[in-house]
Amino acid sequence: MQSDFYCGTDVVKIARSLLGKFLVTKLDGYLTSGIIVETEAYSWCERGCHAYQGRKTARNNVMFEQGGVSYVYLCYGMYELFNVVTNREGVAEAVLIRALEPIDGQSIMLARCNTSKINRITSGPGKLTRAMGISRMENGINLTANKIWIEDRGLKVKRSEIAASARIGLNSKYSDSALPWRFVVNGNLWVRK
DNA sequence: TACGTGATCACG
DNA sequence: GTGATCACGTAA
Numbered sequence: 125m126q127s128d129f130y131c132g133t134d135v136v137k138i139a140r141s142l143l144g145k146f147l148v149t150k151l152d153g154y155l156t157s158g159i160i161v162e163t164e165a166y167s168w169c170e171r172g173c174h175a176y177q178g179r180k181t182a183r184n185n186v187m188f189e190q191g192g193v194s195y196v197y198l199c200y201g202m203y204e205l206f207n208v209v210t211n212r213e214g215v216a217e218a219v220l221i222r223a224l225e226p227i228d229g230q231s232i233m234l235a236r237c238n239t240s241k242i243n244r245i246t247s248g249p250g251k252l253t254r255a256m257g258i259s260r261m262e263n264g265i266n267l268t269a270n271k272i273w274i275e276d277r278g279l280k281v282k283r284s285e286i287a288a289s290a291r292i293g294l295n296s297k298y299s300d301s302a303l304p305w306r307f308v309v310n311g312n313l314w315v316r317k
Numbered sequence: 318t319a320c321g322t323g324a325t326c327a328c329g
Numbered sequence: 330g331t332g333a334t335c336a337c338g339t340a341a
Contacts, residue, residue: 183324199324
């Protein structure tokens with residue numbers, strides 16, 4: 125996608141429109157890709173976001189850059205989570221990529237995950253980054269360049285095929301955790317159940 | 318349901 | 330410095 129796609133001011137809309145797009149990486153010399161089938165939106169204006177109320181830290185500072193860069197951080201000491209930063213510079217918003225349907229480079233993904241079963245290898249935000257070779261080394265990189273990018277290959281996901289629900293893993297004591305900002309392709313095999 | 322795992326951040 | 334918390338995944 126071009127830079128202007130990521131600079132949109134409605135992160136929820138962008139999270140929805142990413143469904144059906146292809147996330148592609150060319151890392152360690154290998155090309156891998158998958159269809160995005162689950163996303164979540166995050167915005168500075170709600171409590172689920174690392175940049176809530178515009179709080180800027182060493183970890184989240186790339187969220188404040190102009191849309192079109194990656195935000196990769198370590199979660200629970202073990203998992204690297206990949207986000208697409210959106211909106212204009214200074215407005216911290218991002219979309220977490222939560223699940224993919226693997227397409228290109230499946231044998232590479234299997235090797236990276238040290239398994240022989242493709243089943244569920246990219247069905248979760250911590251798992252898909254491993255399969256795609258994404259780590260914190262890729263934090264802040266330009267998504268219109270040649271390491272990680274997103275392609276529209278013409279696959280259409282109709283509005284009626286998209287389900288919205290509350291985001292996963294947020295502390296339920298905050299009302300923002302109930303916002304319906306998680307989007308999945310209905311019935312897709314690669315969305316965790 | 319329980320917990321490994323370690324970086325992060327709000328405290329002081 | 331310290332300690333609670335955390336956008337997960339797996340086992341059970």
